[in-house]
Amino acid sequence: MSNVNAVTFTIVVVLFVIVAGVGFAAARWRRAEDMLHLNEWGLGGRGFGTFIGWFLIGGDLYTAYTFIAVPSAVFLSGAVAGFFAVSYTIIVFPIAMIFMPRLWSVSRVHNYVTPADFIRGRYGSRGLSLAVAFTGILALMPYIALQLVGIQAVLTVMGVGTTSHNTFIRDLPLIIAFLVLAIFTALSGLRAPTMIAFIKDALVYLMIIVAVFYIPARIGGWGHIFAAGEAHMKAINPTTHKPNGVFIPTTGNSQLAFATLALGSACALFCYPHAITATLATRRRDVIKRNMSLLPLYSIMLGFIALLGYMALADQPTVASVKKAGGNAQLSVPFLFQHMYPSWFTGISFAAIVIGALVPAAIMSIAAASLFTRNIFKEFVKPDASPRLETRISQWVSFAVKLGALLFAIGLPKTFSINLQLLGGIWILQVFPALVSGLFTRWFHRWALLAGWAAGMIFGTIAAYRVATPTASHWGGSTDIEFGHTVYIGLTALLLNIAVSVAATLIFRAARAPQGADETLPHQYTADPAEAPAPAPAAAGTGAGTSGVVSD
Amino acid sequence: MTQPAVKPRNPVAAHPVTSAAIAIGIFASIFFTLWVPIYARATPKAGDFPFFYFYLLAYMPVVGIVLWIVIQLQKRLTPPSRAAASAREEAK
Numbered sequence: 001m002s003n004v005n006a007v008t009f010t011i012v013v014v015l016f017v018i019v020a021g022v023g024f025a026a027a028r029w030r031r032a033e034d035m036l037h038l039n040e041w042g043l044g045g046r047g048f049g050t051f052i053g054w055f056l057i058g059g060d061l062y063t064a065y066t067f068i069a070v071p072s073a074v075f076l077s078g079a080v081a082g083f084f085a086v087s088y089t090i091i092v093f094p095i096a097m098i099f100m101p102r103l104w105s106v107s108r109v110h111n112y113v114t115p116a117d118f119i120r121g122r123y124g125s126r127g128l129s130l131a132v133a134f135t136g137i138l139a140l141m142p143y144i145a146l147q148l149v150g151i152q153a154v155l156t157v158m159g160v161g162t163t164s165h166n167t168f169i170r171d172l173p174l175i176i177a178f179l180v181l182a183i184f185t186a187l188s189g190l191r192a193p194t195m196i197a198f199i200k201d202a203l204v205y206l207m208i209i210v211a212v213f214y215i216p217a218r219i220g221g222w223g224h225i226f227a228a229g230e231a232h233m234k235a236i237n238p239t240t241h242k243p244n245g246v247f248i249p250t251t252g253n254s255q256l257a258f259a260t261l262a263l264g265s266a267c268a269l270f271c272y273p274h275a276i277t278a279t280l281a282t283r284r285r286d287v288i289k290r291n292m293s294l295l296p297l298y299s300i301m302l303g304f305i306a307l308l309g310y311m312a313l314a315d316q317p318t319v320a321s322v323k324k325a326g327g328n329a330q331l332s333v334p335f336l337f338q339h340m341y342p343s344w345f346t347g348i349s350f351a352a353i354v355i356g357a358l359v360p361a362a363i364m365s366i367a368a369a370s371l372f373t374r375n376i377f378k379e380f381v382k383p384d385a386s387p388r389l390e391t392r393i394s395q396w397v398s399f400a401v402k403l404g405a406l407l408f409a410i411g412l413p414k415t416f417s418i419n420l421q422l423l424g425g426i427w428i429l430q431v432f433p434a435l436v437s438g439l440f441t442r443w444f445h446r447w448a449l450l451a452g453w454a455a456g457m458i459f460g461t462i463a464a465y466r467v468a469t470p471t472a473s474h475w476g477g478s479t480d481i482e483f484g485h486t487v488y489i490g491l492t493a494l495l496l497n498i499a500v501s502v503a504a505t506l507i508f509r510a511a512r513a514p515q516g517a518d519e520t521l522p523h524q525y526t527a528d529p530a531e532a533p534a535p536a537p538a539a540a541g542t543g544a545g546t547s548g549v550v551s552d
Numbered sequence: 553m554t555q556p557a558v559k560p561r562n563p564v565a566a567h568p569v570t571s572a573a574i575a576i577g578i579f580a581s582i583f584f585t586l587w588v589p590i591y592a593r594a595t596p597k598a599g600d601f602p603f604f605y606f607y608l609l610a611y612m613p614v615v616g617i618v619l620w621i622v623i624q625l626q627k628r629l630t631p632p633s634r635a636a637a638s639a640r641e642e643a644k
Contacts, residue, residue: 087586087608090581090608091582093616093619094579094582094615094618097578222599222600226602247602248592248593249592250592255592259586263586289619289623293616293623295616296612297612297616299612303609303612304609307605
């Protein structure tokens, strides 16, 4: 710990302690009569308005990994692999505008907590619901682990623990941070990340506004920054004998890769259970819509965060530090801050990244816990579980999920977590046909959707495994070449998924396979109940009201 | 509620122009980022920003405004009784 800057370290620790205190205090915020219900613990009472919803959803979607990985991808390879994220966060809102209000309405009417709850109710299929829950948990685990990778990047640059060779001592700060997070999430539920999101967003905005105005002035202006980026992307990489990256995608193939990555990622984002959790926590249908038009404000910030990658390229000491650290591009932004700022503001910026990791990590573990409890435990193990038991189980599962992610982040090589995250995006996209088509039509057959899902999962995993680069034999990236075009694997797998679903639906319909019961009604997809559905009287010990509405 | 094609027939049939405007607003905001050749150029520069980067950054507030207009248009499709109900809820 000899080379740790005391001022930077102190500021990060103090801000972390404040946030932890807020996390514990959040249990008392907007307190409900019966906190032991998943509508309370998992969805914060389903009562957040536009203002709180903006902080919650924004703080949830833009993760610490975004702050680290997007600029590091821009730093390494420019527009196609990195800056596509900006295009992606633009189109995600019009796309979500098409189906999220409907998901909100039907979930509100039927008291659905997870996307798999909706699938269960809509298709009357336990298998399809299990597939959706399983995919959700599978995709969330590496995503949570990557929040830790984001924190690790900051800790490494701060010099915390790097001098020790003992894994446990080296990762002790990370372990402490995550234990604190796990405990307050289990106690306070969704209220904790919601309150912390205010602090996160304020710090992140402060960090990025200062970066946008201060850093270019220090290193010779935007002209110099873009020139450095362009020069680096055009330079020939000695290993691959190809240019390092793409500054502006002018060839057909790079444009297609850029567009399919953006479209695929955008379709995937609101299939992620944590994005759905934050959305269902809002009070009215209008709140979702308004947020879809207000959240692009957050994306502007992401645009500038992405450009930090070029700023890092334009600053020679940062490039040298990254090279010295074994060429780990994830350290480029933390190093840039460290070189540019006085140590107190480095502390604030680092704290922004660390706290930025806590909010999505908490929401993701809540979403994974709800999926496990509602769609696996209650569905297959204990159908008569009371809301109280559901909540207790969820609290423990959220803890276990974080522990798993921690072991993941510490025990496995970092590239492995990143590969899994890449796969997670491909996997979660395979839920899209069942979820989104289900919001508009019952035309697809439930077994056909299951077959399509399986086809997409298998194809996507194999295709991602087979992507090779000169430096890696497998998992080399998220695009591959289909019929001579460079395309995002997730999108190819999605097209295959849809094709199989359509074909199999025709077959199952011709064979008159049973359709399954649908407990939803058409008008419920546009309903806007002012009151959350009565959270099934806890005293009665019945399950939450996912059933019974239609059978009446 | 967003896609006119899937709405209950009445509001869409009653307001064909509004419904078309909603659909165009949503699909245009997706199309003009997805169709990369439109903006994959270095010039004209805006200040020091190459056009490609400037376009994407400037596009975000535009999408925000378009979606805001879409929301206002959708309110016209809502039957008056429900619109009044949600207005009362807002006032609270």
